[in-house]
Amino acid sequence: MPRKTVILIGAPVDSGKRRTGCLMGPDAYRTAGLANALSDLGHKVEDMGNLTPAAHQPDTNEGKLHAPNETIAWTHRLTRTAELAMQRGLPIFMGGDHSLSLGTVAGVANHAATLGRPQFVLWLDAHSDFHTPETTDSGNLHGTPLGYVTGREGFGGFPKVENPIPQENICIIGLRSVDAAERAALEETDIRYHDMREIDEIGVGRLLSAFLEVVAAANGMLHVSLDVDFLDPMAAPAVGTTVPGGATIREGHLAMEIINDSGLLTSLDLVELNPFLDERGRTAQVMVDLAASAMGRRVFDRPTRAHS
Ligand SMILES: NC(=[NH2+])NCCC[C@H](N)C(=O)O
Ligand SMILES: [Mn+2]
Numbered sequence: 001m002p003r004k005t006v007i008l009i010g011a012p013v014d015s016g017k018r019r020t021g022c023l024m025g026p027d028a029y030r031t032a033g034l035a036n037a038l039s040d041l042g043h044k045v046e047d048m049g050n051l052t053p054a055a056h057q058p059d060t061n062e063g064k065l066h067a068p069n070e071t072i073a074w075t076h077r078l079t080r081t082a083e084l085a086m087q088r089g090l091p092i093f094m095g096g097d098h099s100l101s102l103g104t105v106a107g108v109a110n111h112a113a114t115l116g117r118p119q120f121v122l123w124l125d126a127h128s129d130f131h132t133p134e135t136t137d138s139g140n141l142h143g144t145p146l147g148y149v150t151g152r153e154g155f156g157g158f159p160k161v162e163n164p165i166p167q168e169n170i171c172i173i174g175l176r177s178v179d180a181a182e183r184a185a186l187e188e189t190d191i192r193y194h195d196m197r198e199i200d201e202i203g204v205g206r207l208l209s210a211f212l213e214v215v216a217a218a219n220g221m222l223h224v225s226l227d228v229d230f231l232d233p234m235a236a237p238a239v240g241t242t243v244p245g246g247a248t249i250r251e252g253h254l255a256m257e258i259i260n261d262s263g264l265l266t267s268l269d270l271v272e273l274n275p276f277l278d279e280r281g282r283t284a285q286v287m288v289d290l291a292a293s294a295m296g297r298r299v300f301d302r303p304t305r306a307h308s
């Protein structure tokens with residue numbers, strides 16, 4: 001990829017579920033060397049430090065949703081931060097749990113609208129995160145970002161989504177845990193979604209390339225949201241919502257390398273890392289290495305697959 005201005009944004013969001021620890025994510029990425037990994041690739045890297053949520057009333061324990069006020073406040077802050085960062089470079093949001101993507105995706109979509117370009121979203125996740133506050137069983141808002149950014153109803157109290165992502169502009173890869181209400185809703189949409197079986201049978205490279213061709217043909221902006229639990233828990237144990245049978249490290253790198261080859265990436269979320277659950281930092285390191293692959297790291301400069 002050509003040299004970019006990369007803006008690292010710490011988003012220590014921990015309100016999207018009950019188990020805490022994702023607030024340590026940004027510092028784990030820093031400790032694992034994210035900034036150096038990217039500057040070694042020739043990028044200009046700025047670290048904005050960690051954000052704080054907008055002012056909000058404290059959450060009570062009433063109601064089925066966990067910490068809605070705090071998550072709404074993060075959504076305000078992150079939407080605005082994403083809009084501004086997109087004007088200057090390629091933001092990497094260092095999470096933080098997946099509820100941060102309510103804001104980051106809404107913000108990058110607002111920026112794309114000012115350019116008159118369509119926004120696309122690649123969601124690499126074991127889960128579809130397509131709930132609304134009305135359909136969620138757990139009350140955990142990290143299960144709702146794709147519901148929010150597509151403009152589903154039921155997000156009273158949240159900022160209005162100014163530029164909802166069209167369903168057909170979204171591709172989810174890695175699925176292996178989808179709640180019944182999410183499945184029923186997803187099946188009614190034009191969202192592209194691929195479960196682990198499709199990765200096994202078709203391959204992550206072909207699934208992803210087909211989507212990226214659509215993005216390229218539309219001259220789209222591409223936001224990638226990488227949930228740690230896309231990966232198999234053996235490769236990436238530091239996440240609260242482990243689901244066995246996930247992507248391998250190699251499948252993760254292949255996806256990131258293909259994203260880099262496409263030249264389409266305009267923003268990236270690294271979400272759900274819970275350093276409290278890690279083993280000597282190895283999950284943080286895997287995520288840093290994946291981000292580096294997405295930003296141009298490769299074993300050889302020249303593609304090695306073109307042997308005849
Ligand atoms: N971003 C995540 N890890 N989401 C997990 C969501 C799990 C489950 N579907 C729920 O809504 O509670
Ligand atoms: Mn997720």
Ligand SMILES: [Mn+2]
Nearest residue numbers: 126127227229
């Ligand atoms: Mn997940």
